[in-house]
Amino acid sequence: MVLTHVKELVEQNAQKYESYGLTASVFSAGLNKKELDQQVTFASVQSLARNLDKLNTFYSLIIIDECHRVSTAQDSQYMQVISCLKRYNPKLMLLGLTATPYRLGHGWIYREHYHGFIRGEEGSPFAKCIYELPLRYMISNQYLTPPNKLDPAIEHYDFSSLATDSLGRYSESDMNNLLNSHTRATKSIIEHILVQAESRRGVMIFAATVMHAKEIVSYLPVNETELVIGDTENKQRDNIIARFKSKEIKFLVNVSVLTTGFDAPHVDFIAILRPTESVSLYQQIVGRGLRLDEGKDDCLIIDYAGNDFDLFHPEVGAKKPNSDSEPVQVLCPGCGFANTFWGKLDEQGKVVEHYGRRCQGVLEDEVDGESMQCDFRFKFKECSHCGAENDIAARQCHSCGEIMADPDDKLRDALNLKSALVLRCCGMTAEVIKPQVLKVTYFDEDGADVSEVYDFTNKGSRYYFHRNFAKRLKSGSAVGEWKNVEEVNITLLSPPDFVIAKQHKKYGWQISDKLFDYDGSYRVADKS
Ligand SMILES: [Zn+2]
Ligand SMILES: [Zn+2]
Incomplete structure (x- = not known):
């Protein structure tokens, strides 16, 4: 059963098939044909969904042309036809064809790519992309x-x-x-x-x-x-x-x-x-x-509309964040998978910035052999209860289940407090003020700044520095451990989006919180 959504495609596909000297049935009200007698039928999904009672026989395969139109909603026309035919063959196979497996707002049409990486959400209409023919x-x-x-x-x-x-x-x-x-x-x-x-x-x-x-x-x-x-x-x-x-x-x-x-x-x-x-x-x-x-x-x-896409670019699977971004390859420090994200390259072709959130590599579960998505996150929100890294939009920690503090609440609270300062951070600098002591200064668009000090001879201080910055390097690479100040390349550190400081009687402004990878409703500063 070959399904598609417009009569032109039903006709075109049937004609192509018959050009091989084969005979097919055609089922499409728009073409005035309601045949189902041949082994292969080309049908419009609308016509078929209106005649489900006629589909009372065994089919081994459904092929859907332009399959990005398939919706998993149970009452959609495609799902009606599929579940009807499943009654006659529980092992019915479904094959989709499309040139647009990704659409903005809808996401990927499939979950897993045959090269071993995750693209769509769980519950995507198709389980696996089994073949891809690049334009080139x-x-x-x-x-x-x-x-x-x-x-x-x-x-x-x-x-x-x-x-x-x-x-x-x-x-x-x-x-x-x-x-x-x-x-x-x-x-x-x-x-x-x-x-x-x-x-x-x-x-x-x-x-x-x-x-x-x-x-x-x-x-x-x-x-x-x-x-x-x-x-x-x-x-x-x-x-x-x-x-x-x-x-x-x-x-x-x-x-x-x-x-x-x-x-x-x-x-x-x-x-x-x-x-x-x-x-x-x-x-x-x-x-x-x-x-x-x-x-x-x-x-x-x-x-003439300055879309500025390269015809041979791979689909990144996210909205182009700004006009000078291009697809860049970022190796996952966790599993080694080569991710394609929007990002920026320097003159040597090195990644200086990227917009990826989570690694798309597939790992096989050692216990049950099931494939699952690599858990490495390039941008994340840390759970304040257990420390687990969560997606920046997560509301509940995926690890301990605690409700995560909403960064907007933190900002609103701080903004309402006279003794608190909220800095919309657009950049940061760092200088070694004493051997192994790093002073980091965050500043905003108007030039206001607050700073904090990390003492690398102190294990706790070193740990906090590492926890804030090590996994958010602009290049997407990871640091094993910074043992001393000289190993830190300040140009690769990603500044937080907001810094919250509280007034201290003796020491002045003290940083109480930093919001990294912010994804809320307040405007963030332009950091480029
Ligand atoms: Zn990975
Ligand atoms: Zn947690």
């Missing part, structure tokens, strides 16, 4: 057309100042406001596109909003341009796509409807005028132009 491989082995990326030397949009929702998306009104103040940019971008398109056969333009798309269309030749948006009626949409595929029209403008599964092999120019939230979405859009076609040598890719 597909292009160098001529399964896909090489992309030809051109940097437009003209004004482009910058969406990066806008706020995003939990799915990493911008609101339509925010984007419209920004675009409204850039109407000259849109006009000159389209002029640029028209010049570049002269030697091209099919041009797909990805717009940010419906209003934006309509403006774009108004600058393009009327007889050669069509627009597809979410509200476009099916019949009209089919007609437009058919005319585009037969090259009657050259420019196809769309607003987030033709990103996946759309297949027009002659497309040889992709113009991106919208923000893309993740590497894989960017790759999906570009992928619309990489199909092989006769007489097509490359596909021109122009990103």
